[in-house]
Amino acid sequence: MNILVTGGAGFIGSNFVRHMIETYPSYHIVNYDLLTYAGNLENLKDVEGHENYTFVKGDINNRELVDYLIKRYNINVLVNFAAESHVDRSITDPSIFVKSNVLGTQALLDVARENNITKYVQVSTDEVYGSLGETGYFTEETPLDPNSPYSASKAGGDLLVSAYHETFGMNVNITRCSNNYGPYHFPEKLIPLMVTNALEGKDLPIYGDGKNIRDWLHVKDHCSAIDLVIHKGKTGEIYNVGGHNERTNNEIVHLIVKKLNAPKDLIKYVEDRLGHDRRYAIDPTKLTKELGWTPKYTFDTGIVETIQWYMDNQEWWKNIKSGDYLNYYNQQYGDK
Numbered sequence: 001m002n003i004l005v006t007g008g009a010g011f012i013g014s015n016f017v018r019h020m021i022e023t024y025p026s027y028h029i030v031n032y033d034l035l036t037y038a039g040n041l042e043n044l045k046d047v048e049g050h051e052n053y054t055f056v057k058g059d060i061n062n063r064e065l066v067d068y069l070i071k072r073y074n075i076n077v078l079v080n081f082a083a084e085s086h087v088d089r090s091i092t093d094p095s096i097f098v099k100s101n102v103l104g105t106q107a108l109l110d111v112a113r114e115n116n117i118t119k120y121v122q123v124s125t126d127e128v129y130g131s132l133g134e135t136g137y138f139t140e141e142t143p144l145d146p147n148s149p150y151s152a153s154k155a156g157g158d159l160l161v162s163a164y165h166e167t168f169g170m171n172v173n174i175t176r177c178s179n180n181y182g183p184y185h186f187p188e189k190l191i192p193l194m195v196t197n198a199l200e201g202k203d204l205p206i207y208g209d210g211k212n213i214r215d216w217l218h219v220k221d222h223c224s225a226i227d228l229v230i231h232k233g234k235t236g237e238i239y240n241v242g243g244h245n246e247r248t249n250n251e252i253v254h255l256i257v258k259k260l261n262a263p264k265d266l267i268k269y270v271e272d273r274l275g276h277d278r279r280y281a282i283d284p285t286k287l288t289k290e291l292g293w294t295p296k297y298t299f300d301t302g303i304v305e306t307i308q309w310y311m312d313n314q315e316w317w318k319n320i321k322s323g324d325y326l327n328y329y330n331q332q333y334g335d336k
């Protein structure tokens with residue numbers, strides 16, 4: 001297989017590129033990424049120069065370049081991770097979310113179709129289903145009901161993928177995963193933000209009452225699910241990905257404080273996120289029953305390993321936190 005991975009320099013994409021190179025030495029992986037603030041080639045330093053790996057910088061909206069790469073590398077599978085991914089940024093500036101997550105997806109679908117790509121996989125999110133009450137789970141049949149500009153743009157991309165399957169018969173799959181955690185997670189997101197702030201002795205800002213619930217999955221378990229979907233996913237199908245691991249934000253932050261032996265008074269309750277979804281929880285039965293997926297990590301071991309990774313890789317996150325990120329951070333948290 002020759003796989004075009006778009007957005008492969010971000011958090012999940014870089015873990016996926018590494019997973020595929022290690023698992024399938026005969027495949028060629030072409031990583032195409034715009035290197036926005038979230039894209040970072042340091043995430044893939046260890047695979048650079050590997051004979052089955054190529055990196056190309058570019059925008060998924062650049063149809064000519066994507067077309068050229070598909071032809072040049074005889075691409076038969078396209079996996080799209082490329083997206084603006086942070087909910088808070090989508091509240092401040094929604095436009096780029098529509099451009100990359102909706103129009104970018106459409107550009108990829110057009111070029112993939114023109115080149116008769118055998119399989120297109122769209123990496124999506126549980127946030128497209130909106131927010132749950134205290135009980136119940138998202139299944140693949142749950143109606144789309146996105147609340148943030150981020151999740152609305154992801155839902156828009158998903159609808160185009162389904163439409164290209166129905167209208168043009170393209171062989172597509174959509175995966176909808178819950179919140180990931182693990183190595184190379186950009187420090188604007190809850191877990192890496194709290195771990196790195198605690199290591200720096202900085203405040204730990206919890207939005208609202210901290211009782212919002214997220215369903216956490218180790219990024220490597222997400223990668224193994226996408227791998228299965230590429231190889232065994234049935235045409236046009238959607239697969240939810242999650243490991244039944246619901247935690248409140250309060251639980252997550254208290255756990256991190258405890259593991260790092262950090263002072264509890266670093267925890268600060270700040271103004272809530274606008275339109276803050278209360279609870280996400282995934283029912284992964286379809287993926288488990290039909291494709292045989294099972295997660296390998298428990299949260300208890302995964303979070304300890306992840307905290308250790310941030311302790312061992314301080315240069316990686318300190319480089320990020322001292323750059324452009326500082327302006328974002330001051331804008332986001334400065335007045336809270």
Ligand code: NAD
Nearest residue numbers: 007009010011012034035036038039059060082083085180
């Ligand atoms: P990320 O922000 O860490 O990485 C996104 C990558 O896409 C970056 O490398 C960035 O440079 C690249 N990119 C952005 N716009 C681009 C464009 N126009 N052209 C080419 N490249 C572009 O995000 P992530 O957390 O790794 O998420 C990857 C995908 O998985 C996203 O589609 C996201 O919606 C989805 N997802 C994320 C999670 C999560 O918990 N992080 C959960 C479920 C689904």
Ligand code: TDX
Nearest residue numbers: 085086087125127179188189190205206207212214249
């Ligand atoms: O400083 C913070 N304080 C806080 O309380 C931050 C950054 C977050 N939070 C809360 C908001 C959420 O309830 O923590 C929870 C998790 O927040 P994020 O890490 O921003 O993730 P979330 O909004 O749940 O979205 C993530 O999971 C689904 C990814 O960023 C998305 O790309 C993915 O689709």
